[in-house]
Amino acid sequence: DTAVSQTPKYLVTQMGNDKSIKCEQNLGHDTMYWYKQDSKKFLKIMFSYNNKELIINETVPNRFSPKSPDKAHLNLHINSLELGDSAVYFCASSQTPGDGEAFFGQGTRLTVV
Amino acid sequence: RKEVEQDPGPFNVPEGATVAFNCTYSNSASQSFFWYRQDCRKEPKLLMSVYSSGNEDGRFTAQLNRASQYISLLIRDSKLSDSATYLCVVKVGNTDKLIFGTGTRLQVFP
Numbered sequence: 001d002t003a004v005s006q007t008p009k010y011l012v013t014q015m016g017n018d019k020s021i022k023c024e025q026n027l028g029h030d031t032m033y034w035y036k037q038d039s040k041k042f043l044k045i046m047f048s049y050n051n052k053e054l055i056i057n058e059t060v061p062n063r064f065s066p067k068s069p070d071k072a073h074l075n076l077h078i079n080s081l082e083l084g085d086s087a088v089y090f091c092a093s094s095q096t097p098g099d100g101e102a103f104f105g106q107g108t109r110l111t112v113v
Numbered sequence: 114r115k116e117v118e119q120d121p122g123p124f125n126v127p128e129g130a131t132v133a134f135n136c137t138y139s140n141s142a143s144q145s146f147f148w149y150r151q152d153c154r155k156e157p158k159l160l161m162s163v164y165s166s167g168n169e170d171g172r173f174t175a176q177l178n179r180a181s182q183y184i185s186l187l188i189r190d191s192k193l194s195d196s197a198t199y200l201c202v203v204k205v206g207n208t209d210k211l212i213f214g215t216g217t218r219l220q221v222f223p
Contacts, residue, residue: 098210100146
């Protein structure tokens with residue numbers, strides 16, 4: 001039973017399209033995150049939600065819009081996809097904000113062509 | 114200067130070798146430190162926390178040097194299954210963010 005699951009695992013799409021990635025955690029954690037890992041393997045936080053409230057919003061283009069319908073779900077919608085958005089997007093959760101023990105989903109490999 | 118810096122490697126070592134990785138951090142307000150492991154095309158997973166007094170978990174030993182602002186990870190008796198990228202992670206005290214280094218790749222060969 002996967003603790004943090006995200007879908008889809010792979011996403012190939014054309015520039016200009018809009019796409020969504022979904023994430024769910026069954027650990028009962030209060031905090032969820034979206035991270036982006038680029039081609040140089042640099043893992044950078046994008047957003048963090050605690051109990052459905054946005055608490056971290058890094059300098060991310062506003063084409064990226066997270067949404068947390070409840071504390072077990074955090075989705076990421078991306079509008080007008082660009083080539084530079086190609087990366088692996090990881091969802092994660094932790095018991096509390098900034099808890100060093102974060103549990104990651106398997107990642108969504110997004111390729112924009 | 115990057116907030117968390119690591120030697121990207123790769124470190125190629127034979128089975129049974131001892132290998133050490135260092136990581137430096139720039140923010141002296143950093144309070145918590147961790148090592149994560151990421152296998153190829155997989156998600157990162159917590160390997161161990163790093164305590165001020167240092168800590169050991171089996172073949173793995175983590176050390177923190179606050180004065181010099183670096184942390185280290187020592188792996189003894191390397192196994193083939195230790196091949197992975199090791200990510201240094203730092204939490205700055207006044208934020209809820211974990212800052213990840215770019216990782217050090219380890220390849221253990223027979």
